[in-house]
Amino acid sequence: MEKHLGHISVDAGLCWIGDPCYVLPNDADKNPGHDWPEFCNTLEKLDKPGEPTAHNFKGLGVCVGTGYGDGSYPVTATIKDGRVMSVTVKFG
Numbered sequence: 277m278e279k280h281l282g283h284i285s286v287d288a289g290l291c292w293i294g295d296p297c298y299v300l301p302n303d304a305d306k307n308p309g310h311d312w313p314e315f316c317n318t319l320e321k322l323d324k325p326g327e328p329t330a331h332n333f334k335g336l337g338v339c340v341g342t343g344y345g346d347g348s349y350p351v352t353a354t355i356k357d358g359r360v361m362s363v364t365v366k367f368g
Contacts, residue, residue: 289342
């Protein structure tokens, strides 16, 4: 069964997928960047011209570009036997 969960609002053209404990201030020493400018600098170093932003941060999470920038994007879940099997964010 597919279920619409809602929308995510994006204000940086990026979507982070991962455990929230890795992006909260108290855990900043384990984050890909200690603050927003450092995170953006990390992405800039990893991005290759002409390729979309899509990076795995050593198992802490994955960051992907929306391809369209800021906006509101629908999120759906595939549910089987009462368990969420996958979550999809539709950027286009």
